[in-house]
Amino acid sequence: MSTAVDLSTLEAHAAHNYHPLPVVIAEAQGAWVTDVAGRRYLDALAGYSALNFGHRHPALIAAAHEQLDRVTLTSRAFHHDRFAPFCADLARLTGMDAVLPMNTGAEAVETAIKLARRVGYRHLGVAADRATIVVAAENFHGRTTTIVGFSTDPVAREDYGPFAPGFVVVPFGDTQALHDALDDTTVAVLLEPIQGEAGIILPPPGYLAEVRRMTAERGILLLADEIQSGLGRTGTTFACELADVVPDVYILGKALGGGVFPVSAIAARRELMDVFTPGSHGSTFGGNPVACAVGQAVIALLETGEFQARSRRLGAQLDAGLQALAGRQPAIREVRCVGLWAGVELAPGLGARVVCERLLERGVLAKDTHETTVRLAPPLVVDADEVDLLVSALDAAILDALG
Numbered sequence: 001m002s003t004a005v006d007l008s009t010l011e012a013h014a015a016h017n018y019h020p021l022p023v024v025i026a027e028a029q030g031a032w033v034t035d036v037a038g039r040r041y042l043d044a045l046a047g048y049s050a051l052n053f054g055h056r057h058p059a060l061i062a063a064a065h066e067q068l069d070r071v072t073l074t075s076r077a078f079h080h081d082r083f084a085p086f087c088a089d090l091a092r093l094t095g096m097d098a099v100l101p102m103n104t105g106a107e108a109v110e111t112a113i114k115l116a117r118r119v120g121y122r123h124l125g126v127a128a129d130r131a132t133i134v135v136a137a138e139n140f141h142g143r144t145t146t147i148v149g150f151s152t153d154p155v156a157r158e159d160y161g162p163f164a165p166g167f168v169v170v171p172f173g174d175t176q177a178l179h180d181a182l183d184d185t186t187v188a189v190l191l192e193p194i195q196g197e198a199g200i201i202l203p204p205p206g207y208l209a210e211v212r213r214m215t216a217e218r219g220i221l222l223l224a225d226e227i228q229s230g231l232g233r234t235g236t237t238f239a240c241e242l243a244d245v246v247p248d249v250y251i252l253g254k255a256l257g258g259g260v261f262p263v264s265a266i267a268a269r270r271e272l273m274d275v276f277t278p279g280s281h282g283s284t285f286g287g288n289p290v291a292c293a294v295g296q297a298v299i300a301l302l303e304t305g306e307f308q309a310r311s312r313r314l315g316a317q318l319d320a321g322l323q324a325l326a327g328r329q330p331a332i333r334e335v336r337c338v339g340l341w342a343g344v345e346l347a348p349g350l351g352a353r354v355v356c357e358r359l360l361e362r363g364v365l366a367k368d369t370h371e372t373t374v375r376l377a378p379p380l381v382v383d384a385d386e387v388d389l390l391v392s393a394l395d396a397a398i399l400d401a402l403g
Contacts, residue, residue: 023035028055029054043379052254053298062297068290073288086299090267098269100281107142108227108252124187132186135189135190140198150169203243226240235339319342347372351371352370356368
């Protein structure tokens with residue numbers, strides 16, 4: 001099968017809701033993928049952090065294979081033998097009492113919204129149907145109509161209304177604006193500790209700690225969307241740890257399924273999770289046996305601390321390389337890097353898409369966001385030479401794009 005034939009078939013029969021780079025991947029292992037023509041590429045996107053442990057990590061593939069030979073789905077109408085161990089392991093990893101598994105990140109965010117509203121009505125005395133949740137501008141929490149309703153990205157919102165009420169948007173990093181937005185209807189603050197889709201936007205020093213202080217003082221919930229930032233990406237298990245903050249609810253996805261299976265969940269204290277009662281929320285596939293088996297294997301990898309340490313060590317190397325590159329490349333306006341996660345902000349007029357296309361030509365896969373930012377998020381299994389390769393390829397790609 002040729003690339004041209006495959007792409008023409010895609011154009012004819014698939015919805016055009018993505019604008020991928022012109023590469024058709026046929027095989028993958030670790031930090032590398034191979035296209036249908038046999039050319040290899042360093043994967044510097046890692047499925048938007050879903051592939052933190054690389055492609056086809058042996059422990060994750062083995063867990064999936066073993067479970068596929070036993071049982072794949074019972075629905076939650078019946079118990080299965082992988083569910084309780086997965087819940088216990090994830091509760092231990094998060095330091096919470098209880099978890100509620102779903103499938104996708106957006107489902108986990110919707111679940112957290114439901115939890116926060118019920119807590120507001122049942123524990124905080126908020127009047128019926130008046131609950132509000134404060135969110136940050138430039139957020140990305142998913143694609144459902146509820147979630148895009150409080151997005152500030154016009155591409156995500158256009159022609160999808162009317163939208164659900166109950167959300168108040170404030171600038172990310174602005175504690176005064178957040179303080180002014182809190183009132184007697186507020187049940188929660190929903191934030192990404194680091195904004196991924198926005199371009200790896202880091203909060204100002206002290207911001208998350210102040211958000212935690214304000215929410216705790218008022219008795220409202222802090223919901224931390226760690227779908228992209230969590231599970232080793234930032235050099236810690238959770239990005240919140242960088243600020244010594246513990247939220248009321250962790251929202252997890254992507255890497256929890258290891259790039260093998262869609263797995264998401266929320267984790268919270270028991271008294272919060274108990275607002276859910278039989279029939280009030282659920283999912284046919286949420287917490288299915290294969291998801292639980294893979295999720296347990298992911299947790300086992302994280303509990304060694306190896307991947308967090310690799311992210312810290314190689315992330316420092318990536319940051320140093322990118323900062324040095326920015327020092328000699330006027331086309332780079334800013335580098336924002338934490339762990340193995342970086343946003344390279346380009347000067348106006350130099351399109352990030354073009355730079356990613358030039359990276360593709362040089363054997364590196366990355367993705368643009370918001371026209372001027374190149375996102376870099378290689379799997380945590382990369383080595384030092386591959387980090388250097390990534391930086392040098394970006395250097396050459398920018399020069400190529402400048403002509």
